Amino acid sequence: MRPVGGGALRRSAGAPRFETPRLETRVGEVVLANPVMTASGTSGLGGELAGYVDLASLGAVVVKSLSAQPWQGNPAPRVIGTASGMLNSVGLDNPGMAEWLRRDLPALAATGATVVVSVWGFSVEAYKEVASQLRSAVLAGQAPGVVAVEVNISCPNVEDRRRMFAHSAEGVAAAVGATFEGLQGALPIWAKLSPNVTDLTSLAGAAAASGAAAVTLINTLMGLALDPATGRPRLGGGGGGLSGPAIHPVAVRAVYDCRAAWPDLPIVGVGGVTSGVGAAELICAGADAVQVGTATFADPRAPARIASELVSWADAHGVTDLRQLKGIAHERDRGC
Numbered sequence: 001m002r003p004v005g006g007g008a009l010r011r012s013a014g015a016p017r018f019e020t021p022r023l024e025t026r027v028g029e030v031v032l033a034n035p036v037m038t039a040s041g042t043s044g045l046g047g048e049l050a051g052y053v054d055l056a057s058l059g060a061v062v063v064k065s066l067s068a069q070p071w072q073g074n075p076a077p078r079v080i081g082t083a084s085g086m087l088n089s090v091g092l093d094n095p096g097m098a099e100w101l102r103r104d105l106p107a108l109a110a111t112g113a114t115v116v117v118s119v120w121g122f123s124v125e126a127y128k129e130v131a132s133q134l135r136s137a138v139l140a141g142q143a144p145g146v147v148a149v150e151v152n153i154s155c156p157n158v159e160d161r162r163r164m165f166a167h168s169a170e171g172v173a174a175a176v177g178a179t180f181e182g183l184q185g186a187l188p189i190w191a192k193l194s195p196n197v198t199d200l201t202s203l204a205g206a207a208a209a210s211g212a213a214a215v216t217l218i219n220t221l222m223g224l225a226l227d228p229a230t231g232r233p234r235l236g237g238g239g240g241g242l243s244g245p246a247i248h249p250v251a252v253r254a255v256y257d258c259r260a261a262w263p264d265l266p267i268v269g270v271g272g273v274t275s276g277v278g279a280a281e282l283i284c285a286g287a288d289a290v291q292v293g294t295a296t297f298a299d300p301r302a303p304a305r306i307a308s309e310l311v312s313w314a315d316a317h318g319v320t321d322l323r324q325l326k327g328i329a330h331e332r333d334r335g336c
Helices: 097-103 105-110 124-139 169-183 200-209 245-261 276-285 302-316
Strands: 025-027 030-032 036-038 079-082 085-088 115-119 146-152 160-164 189-193 214-217 221-223 240-243 267-270 289-292
Touching: 036 302, 085 245, 097 105, 097 124, 105 115, 115 124, 124 146, 124 169, 146 169, 169 189, 169 200, 189 200, 200 214, 200 245, 214 245, 240 245, 245 267, 245 276, 267 276, 276 289, 276 302, 289 302
Parallel strands: 036 289, 115 146, 146 189, 189 214, 214 267, 267 289
Antiparallel strands: 025 030, 079 085, 085 240, 221 240
């Protein structure tokens, strides 16, 4: 694909319209019909968005993070709006893997959705346990539609409460390695990494070396909102994670840097995607696929709308296959 018009990708006036751009993409060995997915924690445990979006039309539905055992999460209030996004301290509330497999997955699978399961744990053994539970279900034919596991490692390490797994190469390797051991090859692993670090590229490398087939960039930024009348946090859990449009440039930088450092590592970009242009920007930076999260709170149809806008953007810019767009920001003599 050759940019035209001073380095810009744009279909010249009067040029014939293309057929619908090719949307199929790959995240490692996982083939997705569409590069737009939901983001974990923003679209529920199953088919909650099915009344608004044809879930089968999306690249995948990434479900809320699941642990080996049920977890109640943090006290209310859990979510507040910010000037350009949202601050949340939900605390990874979930019914546990076994209950999700029994109660939520069948209805989600019935929509025809491609499913990515997000998992988490407070300890290395907890990651291994939840992965083992999912592996058993896969081998028993009880995990229809599930194609990958996204490891949420941006949670406290109970073995060292001063640190999070995602904040050190050792922590990333431990959590990803334990998940890899629990799955025993039953499903590919995507490691969802935190931007709250000084060298994200080295952590992406640690994830890949420990068994991750791809990385998801990024999770939320650490934030805090206070009530000045009382001096107390506005969220029941204290601090929280900032998401939404405010963090989009951070996500683009993370994807760009990790693509430059690891040219062959599959990357899923996520963070503040609210439009097809925002999705295209992450792909331009080097993402193989993107996720839509906080936008669904204001517009539950956002993932489908953004996918449609991405197609329109590609057509307007002469892109016949979205894979042509991937990483073009790294071609120094060209631009997005």
